[in-house]
Amino acid sequence: MELRPLTKIAIYSLLSVAALFWLLPVLWVVISALKTNSDLYSYPPKLWPHPVTFEHFKEAFSKGDFGLYFKNSTIVTLTSTLLLLLINSMAGFALAKYRFRGSSIILIGFISTLMIPIEVIMIPIFKVLSALGMYNSMLAIIIPPAATPTGVFLMRQYLLTVPDELLEAARMDGAGEWKIYWSIILPMAKPILAVLAIFSFMWRWDDFLWPLIAISDPAKYTIQLALSNFIGEYSVDWGSLLAMSVITMIPVLVVFIVFQRYFVSGMITSGMKG
């Protein structure tokens, strides 16, 4: 359907105005992070940094512990994501390719955990973590969030398409169940594993609630927890805060640009919860 030129102009103008609304806030943060302190707090605000300075970026690493928080977030994100891929694919495989007692109840049980958001069990989670000696341990923000109903469900749906004959043939050849999982199932599941990996990366990198419940020792802060603390301080050091935000957005931006088609295609509609 060809659009009339007038309609086209209207569509483009509307889209451009909207795009500005979604772009400018982040752009303003980036511009501000590049300003000197005197420019940062000057009124009226200067639209452009003059001179451009990277002092806040350097400060973030040299004066505070931002490097440590960055490292903590990286460790948590990577290990938790690997764990998620491993255990969710294992469970998804079992639920897709084995017939066993209780399988449908377990599947329904897994999916129904979606109904219990972590927001309503914050307090008992804190108690359980303390009882297990996991409070203030990075394991507390690596292990529990790795079991996602969404991940198990997506894996199961994907693996349902694997023909049974393939697994039977492998068993005839004497392959054990673990070997079948490791050398047949996992390689076949690469596309769905990639989708899950991207989502897990984003979920864990951006996560605030788990660290808030489980961590109080500043040496174990993740970036998000540290940022939330800095912003609550009486006199906020906006320079470093903005610089840290810019740095924190970069890994997610890179993942987004590289894997854009996964996100903006319909694929993500089913992968929306961490």
Add this chain to the structure above:
Amino acid sequence: MNGGQSLNRKKQTGQTRKLAIAPYLFILPNLLIFGVFIVIPSLLGLFYSFHVYDGLNPMKFNGLGNYIKIIGDKEFWSTIGRTGIYAAIVVPLIYAVALGIAMLLAREIKMRGLFRAIFYWPTMISFIIVGLTWKWIFGDSFGILNHMLTLIGVEPVGFLTSPFWANAAVIIATVWSRAGFFMVIFIAGLQAIPTDYYEAARLDGATGLKVFRHITLPLLKPTSLLVFMLSLIDAFKAFPLIFALTGGGPGKETTYIVQYIYEIGFTKQELGLASAMSVMLFVIIGGFSALQFRISKGGAV
């Protein structure tokens, strides 16, 4: 030969046994984590909700005492009220914005991918940074927004100090951060509508608004319900963004239910009371989820 057969049988029973155990072993890690970090906490939370408990001293059974106390608690109800008003504004707003953008982007236009990326990208930024970004923009004394207002001759507004504007700020930031996500769901829904319908409507001489009302909207109903319910549940869970943007203030004006429960439980150490509130929040959210599940007939997206 005989020996070979029995060996074969032995091997087979060994294999069936393995087949019987294997799935349980594969499921075990997930099951264990769900059990320890979701099922047990849920039961524990329910249990706490009937007790007076400060986390240190032994708990005391209190029957329905906590619930009765909550029902008479003015602050709890005003928090629920604020959360409800926030939801009542933010849900339709997200719906309209996401659908509007999706409709514009569902057409064959140039740079469609770029526009989609621009609208989607904020959904990947953490709520903490979204809150921080908007705090920097709204900021009372040196915010860029107030500067722009003075340029067009409007008095500066206390965005984060006036109760009304603080709530408005939270709503704007929420829409900014979530619209892209729902836009993608709408685009998928719009693309699923067969073009025959539109062509038939055009042949009948229907114009834009009519087509939208009589074809697009009705056929988009399942998608609409999904977006509606998901954003409603999100609204009742809102916390990190607000925590960074307003801290719940001024006063308690932007303290919604999750933050309130967090403060009662962790700051005031009234674990029993906070657990009872959590149970009530669960009933609200669970009600929405169950409703969505029923309407969408088993959650088929």
